[in-house]
Amino acid sequence: xxxxxxxxxxxxxxxxxxxxxxxxxxxxxxxxxxxxxxxxxxxxxxxxxxxxxxxxxxxxxxxxxxxxxxxxxxxxxxxxxxxxxxxxxxxxxxxxxxxxxxxxxxxxxxxxxxxxxxxxxxxxxxxxxxxxxxxxxxxxxxxxxxxxxxxxxxxxxxxxxxxxxxxxxxxxxxxxxxxxxxxxxxxxxxxxxxxxxxxxxxxxxxxxxxxxxxxxxxxxxxxxxxxxxxxxxxxxxxxxxxxxxxxxxxxxxxxxxxxxxxxxxxxxxxxxxxxxxxxxxxxxxxxxxxxxxxx
Amino acid sequence: xxxxxxxxxxxxxxxxxxxxxxxxxxxxxxxxxxxxxxxxxxxxxxxxxxxxxxxxxxxxxxxxxxxxxxxxxxxxxxxxxxxxxxxxxxxxxxxxxxxxxxxxxxxxxxxxxxxxxxxxxxxxxxxxxxxxxxxxxxxxxxxxxxxxxxxxxxxxxxxxxxxx
Ligand SMILES: Cc1cc2nc3c(=O)[nH]c(=O)nc-3n(C[C@H](O)[C@H](O)[C@H](O)COP(=O)(O)OP(=O)(O)OC[C@H]3O[C@@H](n4cnc5c(N)ncnc54)[C@H](O)[C@@H]3O)c2cc1C
Ligand code: FES
Ligand code: FES
Numbered sequence: 394x395x396x397x398x399x400x401x402x403x404x405x406x407x408x409x410x411x412x413x414x415x416x417x418x419x420x421x422x423x424x425x426x427x428x429x430x431x432x433x434x435x436x437x438x439x440x441x442x443x444x445x446x447x448x449x450x451x452x453x454x455x456x457x458x459x460x461x462x463x464x465x466x467x468x469x470x471x472x473x474x475x476x477x478x479x480x481x482x483x484x485x486x487x488x489x490x491x492x493x494x495x496x497x498x499x500x501x502x503x504x505x506x507x508x509x510x511x512x513x514x515x516x517x518x519x520x521x522x523x524x525x526x527x528x529x530x531x532x533x534x535x536x537x538x539x540x541x542x543x544x545x546x547x548x549x550x551x552x553x554x555x556x557x558x559x560x561x562x563x564x565x566x567x568x569x570x571x572x573x574x575x576x577x578x579x580x581x582x583x584x585x586x587x588x589x590x591x592x593x594x595x596x597x598x599x600x601x602x603x604x605x606x607x608x609x610x611x612x613x614x615x616x617x618x619x620x621x622x623x624x625x626x627x628x629x630x631x632x633x634x635x636x637x638x639x640x641x642x643x644x645x646x647x648x649x650x651x652x653x654x655x656x657x658x659x660x661x662x663x664x665x666x667x668x669x670x671x672x673x674x675x676x677x678x679x680x681x682x683x684x685x686x687x688x
Numbered sequence: 689x690x691x692x693x694x695x696x697x698x699x700x701x702x703x704x705x706x707x708x709x710x711x712x713x714x715x716x717x718x719x720x721x722x723x724x725x726x727x728x729x730x731x732x733x734x735x736x737x738x739x740x741x742x743x744x745x746x747x748x749x750x751x752x753x754x755x756x757x758x759x760x761x762x763x764x765x766x767x768x769x770x771x772x773x774x775x776x777x778x779x780x781x782x783x784x785x786x787x788x789x790x791x792x793x794x795x796x797x798x799x800x801x802x803x804x805x806x807x808x809x810x811x812x813x814x815x816x817x818x819x820x821x822x823x824x825x826x827x828x829x830x831x832x833x834x835x836x837x838x839x840x841x842x843x844x845x846x847x848x849x850x851x852x
Contacts, residue, residue: 395729401690401707401753423751430749431730434710443707447754471743495819496800497737497744580818 396433400442407451407531407560410444414556415533417442422558424467424506427498452505452560455479462564463529466505471496473504483524483564485571485589489516492573495581505559508544511551511613514583516575518545519608521562522616523571523589529561538563545613569593569602570676574669575609576661578652584609585653588665590673594681598629605637605670607662610647617644629674638667692756696721697765705752712736712747715762723763723792727821734820737793738762744800763792766799774844775799775837784833786824794820798834802841810835 402417404410414420419441423429432438446452452465455478462478473479474490493499493507493516507517508528520526521541528539532554544552553559568591575587586609593602603624607615620641627633647658689704696719705714710729715721715738727733729748736748739761766773772780775798785791794817801808801816808816813834814827822830 395710395713396708396751398706398708403753423754426749426751426754427731427746430710430751433708434729434748445751445754494731495734495744496797496816497734497746497819498731498749500740500743500745501750580815 396430397436397439399433399440401445402442403445403448405448407449407558410446410449410558411531411533411556413444414558417444420444422446422509424503424509425469425501426506427494427502428506428510428512446558457482460566462566464504464562464564466503466559466561468504470494470499470502470504470507474499482566484567485524485573485591486517486520486564489520489573489575489587489589492516492575492577492581492584492587498581504562508541508562509551509553509559511545511549512583513545513548513612513614514585514587514609516573516584516587516608519587519589519606519614520573522614523591523604523606524565524567526565527563528559529563530557531560532557536560542616548612550612567591569604570673570680572669572673572676574665574672576665586610586647586658586661586665588662588669590666590669592670592673592677594629594674594677596681598678600624600627600629605641605666607641607645607666610645610658610662612648615645617641620644629677631671634667634670634674637670638663641666690753692753694752694755694757695759697760697762703752707751707753709752710748711738711745711750711752711755711760714752715747715760721762721764725789725792727789732819732821733790734793734797735790737796737820739796739800742800742803744797761796763795766795773799774840775802775834778833778837778840779830782829782833782836784825784829785822790820790822790824794822794830798837801834802838806842807838808834 402413421440423443423445452467454465456463470493474487480487526541528544571591573589575584577584589606591604595601603621642659642663647655649655691704694701715724725735727735731746731749737744738747740758775795813831
């Protein structure tokens with residue numbers, strides 16, 4: 394099938410795009426098209442208008458600030474994977490990008506599109522939740538900043554208004570060591586479950602910073618700061634990773650579908666979390682002994 | 689209808705397209721380059737893969753208008769002056785196709801892989817080709833062909849004919 398007919402707009406500036414978003418009824422923003430165009434081709438979406446933001450050069454850069462990167466919404470997956478700034482200050486993003494679709498999807502798909510699409514199994518929403526990214530959002534009437542944990546509301550649902558555009562994403566520089574892992578049926582498929590951990594150990598091998606996030610186990614990425622706080626000060630050990638992973642697996646309420654039962658997803662979450670915690674801890678120890686900066 | 693310029697296989701075209709037309713349709717219907725195949729039309733099978741400024745894209749997930757000014761390589765442009773590209777040659781030698789429907793997408797994906805990673809392991813080849821589906825051959829011969837092409841290209845001291 395082919396996309397249904399739509400009115401097509403191609404703004405050259407963010408200002409122009411925002412005015413169109415305010416003025417045009419039933420418009421969809423087109424970024425990389427790797428989620429929107431399949432829906433148009435299958436006629437699951439029939440917007441009256443498409444606003445193509447691919448010419449908004451203002452949104453194509455990754456800029457470095459003292460404590461964060463500011464990533465333009467149109468930065469493509471492959472650029473996140475290859476960017477020296479991302480590799481240095483948010484290496485877990487480059488690590489996870491390898492798992493996003495295939496090279497051909499990564500050529501076009503964008504960070505802004507991936508976050509706005511809000512697939513609960515997608516990698517970037519998970520990392521945004523883990524890393525407390527902030528979405529810079531603009532409309533013709535103003536701008537606001539939405540923390541990632543308030544951005545994802547449900548399955549393919551976000552806090553974005555119909556006239557709002559994600560312009561930039563604030564990615565804090567990593568302060569702990571972060572790792573990511575996922576299980577998918579085939580390379581490049583959406584993950585059944587994914588896990589991400591960020592961790593710091595003090596000189597006595599005690600946890601002084603811990604964050605845990607899971608993807609694919611609910612309508613939005615899962616994170617529970619109360620649990621993270623509970624384990625602050627605990628001594629790092631393989632036994633502790635088992636305890637944490639088991640506690641989290643008991644807490645979540647994963648969905649059931651054609652690809653996996655809820656019980657299987659729970660089991661995957663437990664296994665992936667334990668493995669990722671162990672890997673992160675090994676990296677954190679290495680950082681400690683090297684005395685180098687956390688990366 | 690919107691005017692646009694597209695360079696395909698080294699030749700520049702002035703086109704007028706409807707915004708809803710996919711790049712795949714423009715290649716096939718306007719330019720009669722029917723080597724780009726459409727299988728699933730939702731990004732999953734890889735048959736429609738072409739190279740855009742050297743990087744693979746799904747031509748079924750690209751509106752032609754968004755490719756204004758792009759430099760596209762399709763399977764028709766790969767053999768330089770009638771001499772098969774080493775990846776094409778290797779697919780032939782290794783019997784890596786039967787019906788051939790999936791082949792253009794596999795070959796262009798493999799050309800990009802070998803540019804990025806001239807000596808991939810079998811595992812890396814499988815991962816890079818995971819977004820391309822073949823319903824005939826099984827993947828054994830295809831992976832063999834990519835390995836053979838990698839060897840042939842490195843014998844050429846890595847100077848791959850770019851096809852353009
Ligand atoms: C075969 C295949 C496999 C894939 N596998 C994975 C995978 O494993 N993991 C994964 O995470 N993704 C995967 N994807 C999806 C891919 O990552 C998409 O790139 C991404 O989900 C959407 O980004 P996009 O730029 O293509 O957005 P588009 O498709 O252009 O847009 C998606 C949605 O976001 C909205 N939007 C886009 N940009 C903005 C913006 N700046 N502000 C506000 N709204 C906006 C659009 O209106 C639309 O509703 C896969 C896709 C395919 C086809
Ligand atoms: S036709 Fe484009 S990926 Fe299948
Ligand atoms: S050779 Fe027939 S689909 Fe691959």
